[in-house]
Amino acid sequence: MTSTRDDPRPTKSQRTKAAILVAAREHFARDGYDRTTVRSVAAQASVDPALVIRYFSSKEALFAAAVDVDLMLPDLASVPRGELGARLTRHFLERWEGGLSDDVLVILLRSAVSNEQAADRLRAVFSEQVASTIGALAPRRDAGRRAGLVASQLLGLALTRYLLRLPGIADRPADDVLADVGPTIQRYLTQDLG
Amino acid sequence: MTSTRDDPRPTKSQRTKAAILVAAREHFARDGYDRTTVRSVAAQASVDPALVIRYFSSKEALFAAAVDVDLMLPDLASVPRGELGARLTRHFLERWEGGLSDDVLVILLRSAVSNEQAADRLRAVFSEQVASTIGALAPRRDAGRRAGLVASQLLGLALTRYLLRLPGIADRPADDVLADVGPTIQRYLTQDLG
DNA sequence: CCAGAAAGTCAACACCTGTTGAATTCTGGT
DNA sequence: ACCAGAATTCAACAGGTGTTGACTTTCTGG
Structure with a gap:
């Protein structure tokens, strides 16, 4: 195992997972859900399409993760x-x-x-x-x-x-x-x- | 030729063309451009998908025709x-x-x-x-x-x-x-x- | 009644999609 | 240097897309 827990530096997979999420947000924002393809997100994250699915299970779940948002409204x-x-x-x-x-x-x-x-x-x-x-x-x-x-x-x-x-x-x-x-x-x- | 001009009753092809347009509007409205498929529009107009293309050249052109709109703003x-x-x-x-x-x-x-x-x-x-x-x-x-x-x-x-x-x-x-x-x-x- | 045009169908193409399971490479601990 | 296990890639699938060209049916005017 690389680390049991509380390792300040994120593990490799956490970092690529995050990179995928960034790429996904960019594409979803620019092209919307339908026109965004798993393959294009993967390409932008310099990663195989299969990995995107492996980490996020499906395109829909990737979207849900990408859009988990806090408006941060003022009090x-x-x-x-x-x-x-x-x-x-x-x-x-x-x-x-x-x-x-x-x-x-x-x-x-x-x-x-x-x-x-x-x-x-x-x-x-x-x-x-x-x-x-x-x-x-x-x-x-x-x-x-x-x-x-x-x-x-x-x-x-x-x-x-x-x-x-x-x-x-x-x-x-x-x-x-x-x-x-x-x-x-x-x-x-x-x-x-x- | 069926009629040279000014025939009050629309010719057959004009009527199916119009039917395709109606079906297209319904689908574009409900599902948006991307999720609307030429096949589903054709099915709803009870027509072969190829005919849709024959009459409107392409999906994009069909869309353009479906969306030719007059807001009818009052004076x-x-x-x-x-x-x-x-x-x-x-x-x-x-x-x-x-x-x-x-x-x-x-x-x-x-x-x-x-x-x-x-x-x-x-x-x-x-x-x-x-x-x-x-x-x-x-x-x-x-x-x-x-x-x-x-x-x-x-x-x-x-x-x-x-x-x-x-x-x-x-x-x-x-x-x-x-x-x-x-x-x-x-x-x-x-x-x-x- | 029938030639010819108009209207419509069929089967297929090339391509792109999300997703899968097996195979491969990479990496860190001993 | 070794090797378990994590990280990642490969090749392929089944299904759906817009579009095409050849074919068949339906209609109509002479």
């Missing part, structure tokens, strides 16, 4: 009520735009649109992370409604800006977009709803 | 300025929700996310139809910006409501959604922008 409870919209929107933009970011969000959105399993996953992330965070701010009765509205605007922003790259929204600086969209989110979070 | 010039948001949002919801509707919008959005050709097409529809309609209302300088914002919210609504079926937005009556989202669109269309 909105400590934010002044009047800045909620701007704060949440900025966080969202940074999470998408950050060069360091794993491409997990792109993967999830791109794949969820044509893959029911991915859609399940996204709905789960949404209700566990977004809806519950917002639930902490609003009366229970409104929480789902507000969360849905926020999601419709923020995911719409991601869709048009990062996936479709629509002119008029994709070609503007993040700060400008923030200034326009932030107030909408603020309204959805705090405004009286009929 | 916003005749709408009172204060009702623009509600009017445009209602039109949009009806266009998606209408049982009679061809599934063209679902197809376009679902496919555009993972298919660059479809994305081109959607950007074209957007700039030719949405951006120009809005351009008629706003100063040229703001038009692109407003159109982008409107698209981000309306496509986000479609995404979360019809494709992802997020709870909190998909399970509410259209009128409720209209009441919440309409004012946002109104703001994007008419409000002063910094």
Whole structure:
């Protein structure tokens, strides 16, 4: 055996497993679930296709592993009520735009649109992370409604800006977009709803 | 020859061609471009796969034909300025929700996310139809910006409501959604922008 | 009634997919 | 230097894809 446990340096197989995961994220993000092939992921990780299956059992399981995500939403409870919209929107933009970011969000959105399993996953992330965070701010009765509205605007922003790259929204600086969209989110979070 | 022209009853081949198109729209809408197979479209149209190719040359061309769409945007010039948001949002919801509707919008959005050709097409529809309609209302300088914002919210609504079926937005009556989202669109269309 | 065009089918191709089990190479401990 | 066991590759499978060209059926005008 190479090491029983607590070896700080990851074992060889752990490292290639991680490399496969990185390559998989890149491909899933760029091409979506269907167009991503086990062979292309393997090639990019400089590895045999069979190894990908050996480590992850199947393409579906590889996807599930690639998309295990934490939105890292800020704690909105400590934010002044009047800045909620701007704060949440900025966080969202940074999470998408950050060069360091794993491409997990792109993967999830791109794949969820044509893959029911991915859609399940996204709905789960949404209700566990977004809806519950917002639930902490609003009366229970409104929480789902507000969360849905926020999601419709923020995911719409991601869709048009990062996936479709629509002119008029994709070609503007993040700060400008923030200034326009932030107030909408603020309204959805705090405004009286009929 | 069966008829030179202006025969009111479509010829046989025109009818099966149309049937293929209907089947194709249904499959592209439900499954997206990649998962839709020429064979399954042919089967649903009760026709040989080869015929699909014979009539449309290739799967890509079939897709292009299936997605040739007219948003049928209302003429916003005749709408009172204060009702623009509600009017445009209602039109949009009806266009998606209408049982009679061809599934063209679902197809376009679902496919555009993972298919660059479809994305081109959607950007074209957007700039030719949405951006120009809005351009008629706003100063040229703001038009692109407003159109982008409107698209981000309306496509986000479609995404979360019809494709992802997020709870909190998909399970509410259209009128409720209209009441919440309409004012946002109104703001994007008419409000002063910094 | 029948030639010829139109409409549609058949069988096959070349290629690509996820996945498998056996075979091979690599590596660390004694 | 040896060798167990981990790490990885090889070759192949069964099934599905878009597309093609030759063939057959169906229709129609003279």
